[in-house]
Amino acid sequence: MQDIINRFISYVTIDTESDPNSNTTPSTEKQWDLANKLVEELKAMGMQDVTIDENAYIMATLPSNVAHDVPTIGFVAHFDTTPDFTGANVKPQIVENYDGRDIVLNAEQNIILSPDYFEDLLQYKGQTLITTDGTTLLGADDKAGITEIMTAMDYLIKHPEIKHGKIRVGFTPDEEIGRGAHKFDVEKFGAEWAYTMDGSQIGELEYENFNAAGAKITFQGKSVHPGYAKGKMINSMLLANQFISELPINEVPERTTGYEGFFHLHDIHGSIEETVVELIIRDHNKDHFEARKALIQTIADKINTAYEKQFGGPICEAIVKDQYFNMREKVEPVFHIVEIAEKAMKELNITPIIKPIRGGTDGAQLSFKGLPCPNIFAGGHNFHGKYEYVPVESMVKATEVIVKIAELTAQK
Structure with missing residues (x-):
């Protein structure tokens, strides 16, 4: 669990706020800071075919370790954070063994994260939470997703006894300003389907989103x-x-x-x-x-x-x-990809919460570009503001879901 905490904090302390008024991709130069770090980490852990293009789209491959044919699947997350609230100088706070009471994010400014207002907090009594210091967002949207994908790939590389097919990983800029999939090369990615790790509370599994x-x-x-x-x-x-x-x-x-x-x-x-x-x-x-x-x-x-x-x-x-547009029309014809994720959660004793996304992910646009792409929980809550937090145990479970989906997909 400490590895996930360390990895996550190393990502969220890098400012990657995107800019809707910019015409470049990525929309801000600072997004390259995390993008380049991810490329080096992917190479260091042993991922293959690691690439980053002129627009900072990152792709990498974990080769299959089985002899039979297995569909190539992918996992996708975005590394930018929203311009709705500052992501500069993020100072994460770790709350161990959360007791269900108010969390003082910033005593000087009297900023309180309270279960009286944010009832979801009570689901995580006894767990380890990572919060903001009340002056910035946290960046769990979607650096929690990146953390989970990176950790899962590292785990699969270190545990070759877990059988899986070819897995593709993709990290994108500018999702928060609606451009995350605009220059994503689906043909180059080469997966039959993928999952965005960009949902909220543990158990979320979504294949419908807003138009x-x-x-x-x-x-x-x-x-x-x-x-x-x-x-x-x-x-x-x-x-x-x-x-x-x-x-x-x-x-x-x-x-x-x-x-x-x-x-x-x-x-x-x-x-x-x-x-x-x-x-x-x-x-x-x-x-x-x-x-x-x-x-x-x-x-x-x-x-x-x-x-x-x-x-x-x-x-x-x-x-x-x-x-x-609503990805439902592109996912329903291949609904087994949702059923695989649902089965993975159930085998890990996670209750699937299948519901529509009241928002959008890269997966919506990718689905219409030919890559069906449901969305899976990444664990964070209260995105886009100073009350954002993520339970570490949820990130651990999301990582396990990725590994389990890879394992289930490879079964004959």
Whole structure:
């Protein structure tokens, strides 16, 4: 267990925050720091065909150790962290034998990780938790997944008595900004299917995710001296507010769960002359997803109709771009790949939690690129913020799941 702790901490203390405003891949130079470290570790442990391309996509091979034909499978994780919260100067704290009480992350700033608010903590009484110090995220999303894949490969190399087929490993940049699979070479990877190690609590097994789109709505205005503005001024910020008020009030992340979709306002900035609103649109149901995108344009058209004469042309522009789609349609035809993961968990006395992802992983895009790719738990909780934590025992179990899947796939 200490090896996993050491490996994980060595990864999370390297800042790999991605940047949605960058046009490069990876989107930040600092992602190369961890990428290059992983390449050296893969080579040192004895993995074969270790490569890193000009965009920092890493691939490596663990050769088969059986004589019969076995499908080539893969395991994938991403090494960037979200730009939603700082990942610089991460200082992990280790809580041994967690007692079920409040955890003081930062006494000076009175930042408390409490089971009264985060009930999942109580599942891990008696276990070892790794938390933040309250000033950064932790980076278990998805450095826990990387830790588990690396540890599993190292274990299989050191235990050749465990029979397995050819295994491919892939680590990607920029997943957190929706680009993790954009330049992933599925043909080069050469696996029949793969698993992303990018889920949350122990037991999660997911093959459904949101259909996803992003919307950027730009409102124009006319600035006039407020003392003489009657009938002349058009305040673009108020138009933006009008637009937002037209969206369904209860269809937001904080009021939805399960298969329920939502609109999420994540950025707004502007002035009288121009305001930009950015939303993400999410829904598991394809028809509902299309209806959500259509609603954005309907509201924009309504505002344009109301103000076009006064403004002298369109005053609102809505640009909606698809981001990824529900992997279910690509995984269901090869559902045995989910059943193998489920069986692996059960043999390890882990209760599978099969449920839809309220988000997306590289696996969603990879599935549509020809690599069916369900998602398996990596163990972390409260991603993208200062309350993030991961139980070490969950990372150990995820590592065991990888090994067991490799073993089950190789059975005749």
